[in-house]
Amino acid sequence: MQSLRIILSLILLLLLTFPWACAQDPPPRLDVFLEGGGSFLNGGSGQLFVACPALCTPTGCVPCPSGTVTSSFSKTARLFAGARFRFTRHDALEASYSWSPNHLSIQVAGLGEVTGYNRVDFVSCNYVRYLWTKTPVQPFVTSGLGVNRFSGPSNASAVVSGFLNADNGWQFAWNFGGGADLVVERHFALRLELRDYLSGQPTRTSAITGLEGTNHNIVPSAGIVYRFK
Numbered sequence: 001m002q003s004l005r006i007i008l009s010l011i012l013l014l015l016l017t018f019p020w021a022c023a024q025d026p027p028p029r030l031d032v033f034l035e036g037g038g039s040f041l042n043g044g045s046g047q048l049f050v051a052c053p054a055l056c057t058p059t060g061c062v063p064c065p066s067g068t069v070t071s072s073f074s075k076t077a078r079l080f081a082g083a084r085f086r087f088t089r090h091d092a093l094e095a096s097y098s099w100s101p102n103h104l105s106i107q108v109a110g111l112g113e114v115t116g117y118n119r120v121d122f123v124s125c126n127y128v129r130y131l132w133t134k135t136p137v138q139p140f141v142t143s144g145l146g147v148n149r150f151s152g153p154s155n156a157s158a159v160v161s162g163f164l165n166a167d168n169g170w171q172f173a174w175n176f177g178g179g180a181d182l183v184v185e186r187h188f189a190l191r192l193e194l195r196d197y198l199s200g201q202p203t204r205t206s207a208i209t210g211l212e213g214t215n216h217n218i219v220p221s222a223g224i225v226y227r228f229k
Contacts, residue, residue, distance in 0.1 A: 030083065039076050118156075122173065127142065
């Protein structure tokens with residue numbers, strides 16, 4: 001919420017600062033952008049399963065729960081890039097890619113902490129709706145679908161001990177948020193926004209840890225926009 005208040009305050013400040021006449025022309029149909037910001041992910045919890053000796057048969061042992069498992073991510077920066085195509089004055093489609101070096105730690109009851117992923121990739125296609133476009137400050141809301149991937153070194157302790165794979169593969173994700181373009185002149189703008197990227201908690205495909213819950217990745221960001229004719 002503090003990040004949202006900061007972004008709204010900057011929008012209000014620039015709304016009062018920029019001359020109102022510079023955005024009366026129809027906006028360019030295509031723009032490309034590069035942004036940087038923060039990346040804040042929430043962890044999950046699950047159950048550790050091990051072989052139950054009492055339930056062993058000649059063909060194997062049935063797994064049974066032996067303790068709780070929780071995960072947490074480090075807070076870090078994020079790089080965000082993409083392009084938008086406006087098919088009306090107020091409506092646009094956006095394709096984007098973002099990357100952040102968040103580190104994942106897993107706390108296993110009775111065993112201590114192991115570490116795994118240190119990279120998050122996200123590819124998305126979004127619909128963007130501009131609320132108004134005749135002023136230098138042009139607020140928008142957005143939502144879209146995509147895929148993300150958690151990955152890390154093969155020698156990480158969580159990978160070596162069998163809690164995670166080095167790469168969890170691409171999985172379905174979506175995002176929503178809002179922000180504003182602050183038009184400096186016809187071909188250049190500043191962009192401020194806040195998004196929430198949602199996906200499943202990263203876990204090993206064999207579900208040894210069984211981490212459950214929705215993964216929220218809160219991303220406040222700011223950057224530059226080049227607007228083509």
